[in-house]
Amino acid sequence: MRKRDPADEHETPVRTHGGAPLHAPPADAGEAYRLAYAAAQPDAGRRVVAIALEASEFDWNVAPGVTFQAWGFNGQVPGPTLEAEVGDVLEIRLTNRLPEPTVVHWHGLRIPPAMDGTEMVQRPIAPGDTFTYRFRLPDAGTFWYHSHFNETVQLERGLYGALVVRSAEEPTFDHERVLVVDDVELARDGKVKPPGGWIESHDGREGSTRLVNGKQEPELTMAAGQIERWRIINAASARYLRLSIGGSPFRIVGTDGGLIGAPVPATEILLAPADRVELAVGPFAEGEIHRVETLPFNRGSFKAHRKPELFATLRVGPQAPSKARIPETLRRIEPLVTGPVEANREVRLGFTLGLKHGVEFTVNKEQHHRADPVRVGELQVWDVVNRSPVHHPFHLHGFFFQVLQVNGKPPGFLSWEDTINVAAFGSVRIAWMPDDRPGEWMYHCHILEHHAAGMMAHFAVLR
Ligand code: C2O
Numbered sequence: 001m002r003k004r005d006p007a008d009e010h011e012t013p014v015r016t017h018g019g020a021p022l023h024a025p026p027a028d029a030g031e032a033y034r035l036a037y038a039a040a041q042p043d044a045g046r047r048v049v050a051i052a053l054e055a056s057e058f059d060w061n062v063a064p065g066v067t068f069q070a071w072g073f074n075g076q077v078p079g080p081t082l083e084a085e086v087g088d089v090l091e092i093r094l095t096n097r098l099p100e101p102t103v104v105h106w107h108g109l110r111i112p113p114a115m116d117g118t119e120m121v122q123r124p125i126a127p128g129d130t131f132t133y134r135f136r137l138p139d140a141g142t143f144w145y146h147s148h149f150n151e152t153v154q155l156e157r158g159l160y161g162a163l164v165v166r167s168a169e170e171p172t173f174d175h176e177r178v179l180v181v182d183d184v185e186l187a188r189d190g191k192v193k194p195p196g197g198w199i200e201s202h203d204g205r206e207g208s209t210r211l212v213n214g215k216q217e218p219e220l221t222m223a224a225g226q227i228e229r230w231r232i233i234n235a236a237s238a239r240y241l242r243l244s245i246g247g248s249p250f251r252i253v254g255t256d257g258g259l260i261g262a263p264v265p266a267t268e269i270l271l272a273p274a275d276r277v278e279l280a281v282g283p284f285a286e287g288e289i290h291r292v293e294t295l296p297f298n299r300g301s302f303k304a305h306r307k308p309e310l311f312a313t314l315r316v317g318p319q320a321p322s323k324a325r326i327p328e329t330l331r332r333i334e335p336l337v338t339g340p341v342e343a344n345r346e347v348r349l350g351f352t353l354g355l356k357h358g359v360e361f362t363v364n365k366e367q368h369h370r371a372d373p374v375r376v377g378e379l380q381v382w383d384v385v386n387r388s389p390v391h392h393p394f395h396l397h398g399f400f401f402q403v404l405q406v407n408g409k410p411p412g413f414l415s416w417e418d419t420i421n422v423a424a425f426g427s428v429r430i431a432w433m434p435d436d437r438p439g440e441w442m443y444h445c446h447i448l449e450h451h452a453a454g455m456m457a458h459f460a461v462l463r
């Protein structure tokens with residue numbers, strides 16, 4: 001690794017909000033961290049899964065002859081897939097070997113705020129330092145971890161990975177795979193193109209090198225006659241995946257917050273940035289070849305998508321026996337709301353054209369909005385309203401919500417989510433329950449450039 005003075009390139013952004021640092025941990029953050037650390041104990045019969053992660057710079061090969069200077073965990077992109085069970089404690093010792101600070105967020109996990117991995121709850125981990133995250137895993141599902149610092153650079157260069165949590169009762173599949181989807185924009189010098197430009201700050205970056213598990217348009221093979229569980233994570237900065245497997249039918253079995261009530265047949269599914277989905281894929285016949293691709297999708301960006309774009313090719317090999325059992329009832333999800341309900345808050349996503357910084361993205365007309373607190377045990381019904389001509393994936397940290405309405409209509413099925421797309425000039429009504437994890441939380445648009453340009457809010461959960 002080249003030696004550099006980190007101060008040359010990036011400075012820790014400290015913007016202020018009426019004199020107070022905009023993103024800074026509260027004075028009692030150290031104490032909250034120690035309490036959360038000590039409280040993280042595995043359930044009876046479960047264990048502590050201890051993992052060392054090192055964030056560093058290395059050369060990463062995506063295709064024959066195509067290598068870029070990546071930033072990643074443990075020398076790979078994506079970082080290692082972390083696997084554990086509900087009731088386990090995950091203990092991650094993270095060492096920062098990058099030339100700049102970092103923090104790591106555990107996307108989708110209902111953990112104490114002190115372990116959430118943002119600048120609101122901890123000081124960034126300086127180059128050379130180690131920080132240990134420790135928390136109990138309360139839910140089964142497909143989650144991910146990623147840098148939550150200078151994201152348009154750090155996440156884009158590869159600082160992300162998958163986290164799979166299993167429960168004692170899972171449907172039986174013949175095989176399972178985790179597919180982390182991303183796109184990067186590589187410059188000629190083998191580096192990831194630095195962020196920039198007016199269009200990119202408006203649209204978010206969509207890279208032309210399309211990756212699945214860190215490889216460019218790889219080939220996947222599966223056996224004929226079998227049914228696989230595909231856990232798919234959209235780790236891209238801004239790209240929406242309107243995912244199709246050559247148009248062939250599959251079944252949706254899970255979303256952000258784990259299994260849904262019953263399998264839902266589909267031939268395509270939309271994954272906004274940060275969305276996850278679990279699919280039952282197959283059975284296919286030997287010799288079939290399918291394009292795992294994204295179909296054209298208009299999210300209001302300047303850059304239009306008129307053709308499907310390939311992410312991977314699926315080849316079906318010789319027949320193998322199947323032991324897959326996917327029950328008609330996967331799980332019981334209790335609705336948070338039954339019958340009519342009024343929203344008790346409106347979250348307005350908007351943008352303005354600033355003179356100084358180009359596009360400014362806002363929540364309730366404010367960049368880096370300070371939102372009202374919520375109280376533990378008080379049901380939240382929020383209308384997330386998009387006042388802009390582009391789509392925004394709304395992400396709430398630390399809590400799952402249920403979607404009550406999308407543009408005024410109930411969604412196709414009940415699920416637990418932490419990320420939901422809010423269409424251009426559209427709206428989504430969500431319900432969520434603040435459980436007893438008081439502290440500082442946030443929500444934001446998961447298009448990294450929009451988040452960076454101010455489309456985020458922080459708020460307190462109070463007892
Ligand atoms: Cu995956 Cu604050 O984000």
Ligand code: CU
Pocket residue numbers: 391392393445446447450451455
């Ligand atoms: Cu956005």
